[in-house]
Amino acid sequence: MATSRLLRTAGTVLTATALLISGCSSGSPSSGAAASRNPASGGTASAGTAPAPATSTLKPLPTAVPAALRPYYDQKLTWRECGVVGFECTTMKAPLDYEHPSAATDLKLAVSRKKATGPGDRLGSLMVNPGGPGGSAIDYLQQYAPQPEAVRARYDMVAMDPRGVARSEPVTCLSNAQMDDFTRVDQTPDDAAEADRLTSAFRTFAQGCLRRSGARLGHVSTAESARDMDILRAVLGDEKLTYVGASYGTFLGATYAGLFPSRVGRLVLDGAMDPALPARTMNRDQTAGFNTAFTAFAKDCAKQRDCPLGTGGPEEAGRRLSALFKKLDAHPAPTGGPRTLTESLATSGVTAAMYDEGAWPVLREYLAEAQKGDGRGLLALSDSYYERDPDGTYANQMFANPAVNCLDLPGAFSSPDEVRAALPAFRKASPVFGESFAWAALNCAYWPVKPTGAAHRITARGAAPILVVGTTRDPATPYPWARSLAAQLSSATLLTYDGDGHTAYGRGSDCIDTAINTYLLESTPPPPDKTCT
Template sequence: MDSRRLLRISATALAVGGLVLSGCTSGSGAAAPSSSRSAVSGEPAAQAALARYYAQKVSWRDCGVADFQCATVRVPLDYAKPGADEVELAVSRSRATGPGKRLGSLLVNPGGPGGSAVGYVQGFAGIGYPAPVRARYDIVGVDPRGVARSAPVECLTGPEMDAYTQVDVTPDDAAERTALESSFKQFAAGCEKRSGKVLPHVSTVAAARDMDIVRAVLGDEKLTYVGASYGTFLGATYAELFPERAGRLVLDGAMDPSLSAEQLNRDQTAGFETAVNAFAADCVKKTDCPLGTESVPAALAHLKRFFREVDAKPVPTDGSRKLGESLATTGVITAMYDEAAWPQLREALTRAMGGEGSALLALADTYYEREADGSYANLMFANAAVNCLDLPPAFTGPAAVERAVPSFEKASPVFGRNLAWAALNCTYWPTPATGRPHRITAEGAPPIVVVGTTRDPATPYKWARALAEQLSSGLLLTYDGDGHTAYGRGSDCVDTAINAYLLEGIAPKDGKRCS
């Protein structure tokens, strides 16, 4: 794991969704930027330059994928200089199918940062969301700047990424610490070399401003939006900047924007410990559990022993790469995002412990979005670029990590050391952070539903409680269960509560609990 705060929906759980509706119809009444809290300087030239983006017309075309339409929307590269360079955002939508009156556009973001909303719409949301919603809403995905099809950040070649993902992230001596530092420095240098122009401009604030332009050019007076995982931070940031333009927002698997990078990393580490304990508790009840059937503590001790063994002697796979500790840990963590992947993890661990690591390597490749030809999607590049811009680095250097390791190991005896060292990645980032931890209240926004899962590995439940408390109109909906995010993952209680809000405007009671 090399980019902490990868608050994403994994490939095994991409069908998870959340839907948000606005009561506003589309049309020519979309708000202009003049009243925005995020407006650029009041100089007429700057205002006129920004207004041009809000007034642009979208030209839709056939995507070549089922019935989806695609387009591009232009936005300023730098909102401080909107008359200079620009970025083209990739947009895709599935049109409202009817029957019934069309109610507007429904924007979705699957998380990351770095997850492709275009891919999410075309692969899942546009065909898998509830039929009554798809009947009356255009479901729209916008790849944020720096992501996938929207001026993507690029950093390393496929072979370079292969090497990067195999670096030991639990250094045992000075040589291994130097190698880990060097890998982070090479990653950062590659990003600066290949994407230096866009790196200073891929913050979540910039992406939220982009969403307001997209909202306007789609013809919607209010933004209707679903944010999952990191997408909750993007949605909350939009509500903070544009509370008067927020429609009904559902933020599922929430982040706490008031925390520092070190706190976020430590909390997420604890979240994965909670998840692996739940996995172990389930595993020891199975006859095929590779960690034994004695007890949860014994199973977790077995897993830690396995990580030490592959650290000392990587396991061969059916390809040229071997499964060392870093990739093995990533494979296990991948399965923590969705309990439906636990049987796959049991089989992968059984094979790896028997000396064949291909199945566990495949889980790690899913996490990194590595293709069969050895190429990588830009997920990990965009993830680091956004995270390292949004917050100051978690650590100033290796000595700071060493001091923090005990607290990380307390949070997670299984993953703590690995995830503490992985949080060193932003230390060497070439672009200074522009964001800071802060509470988001979004005064003036309509009710915002914040959804938290009690044993969520990537976005711990306490983050949802914290965000709902910070938001002046926040309402907390709790799912007592496993996995990352809650809506659309099998709880009738959660789905019914959110559907009532989305389709009928009836918000769930603050504090409602589901299982």
């Protein structure tokens, strides 16, 4: 069962394939990032509708560093060799609570870098974040970001695992065995008893996070992570921030720009989120985004000889996939081991493959196997989504994700009755995924820490030119979000990739890669509204 569909790059997804979101985050002006609030932006609307986008705007922090924070900005980092050859690692101190900094409660945040390789003059540091929230930026850096060569030659490539994530004071919630049980819970309840089991699972998860993570749970917001990035920028010796953020990383980067517009250097926001959207609207938009991706998959599948969903197009494909899910709901499929493939696990596996069209042939194969009663393939895709290793160990991503999301934004729903009332709108957005995505969005209703953020616009007035990138058939960050963010940011240029999959940079389009590399190396954005294929 997915408590949150994750926003993460296709590169990190297809190592094993995939991720999702559902309580995905939006604006969080917490911890001193003052924003004028629109009370309606995060409140409850009528059960079947979503609140309107926010009209409040994230306000910048004072440019002068407060005296209480000066020790953090003046700290010296001690680097050591680590991990992959050529990379260095260190830890950086940051206050748990920016409003009440205290050495007794400081966080230690993990940082890694790969120095510029040359030739050419060094341009400074380039920070990267692959999304999530909850994705390890260090893992991403060490596995994928030493490319492209022209960029890494001129920049020190740098990553910091955000607070609560991976190596940086990770949030934890359940044991591995408890997570196995959690992922199997029916996410399309057929009656009140099944709905009670689902809400009980959400409560158990939330209380486990509080019990195991304590005070950290109230201080893992996006705004706080953006402030951590400013400390890192300063201790690295950079006057301004150069940054490539993908998926949720675009919201982190945009938040930085909103808080510190005068310190913006070259920012690439690829697979953009819209911070002005309340949670329910965001979840419904993303449901439609996955439907768009599934339609593209179904059209492609119908052209292949091995298509297990028929040749009649998206409607037939949707009916056949829904029938498979219903069958698995009643009779989970064996997998050759002690675990079986349930409807919830199969749904995670299928949506995982929507992140990259390169996974479509594998998905066709695994769907055919599942139709014949073999659930091993779809279970493997689901495990990759949950970051579950073959030995049964779960990474921290599924814990950090709702911890950030539920702090950043009031929940999409406050009760099962609200979900039921909204089901027609979600089913309209996606006949295949709508019901499960709607119920998954109930998770924040039971979160033990109150949200500190609300939906808001980000203008970042005074910032240097920012590059926003959107993909037309992106499932996880629908293209309209990129258009909206580009319109909000006062200095943004929108670059469009007319294609499939999640995010665009480094995924095979020379046009996209050339435009982004030119911007990073020469500070020259592409022409307005440039479209690549």
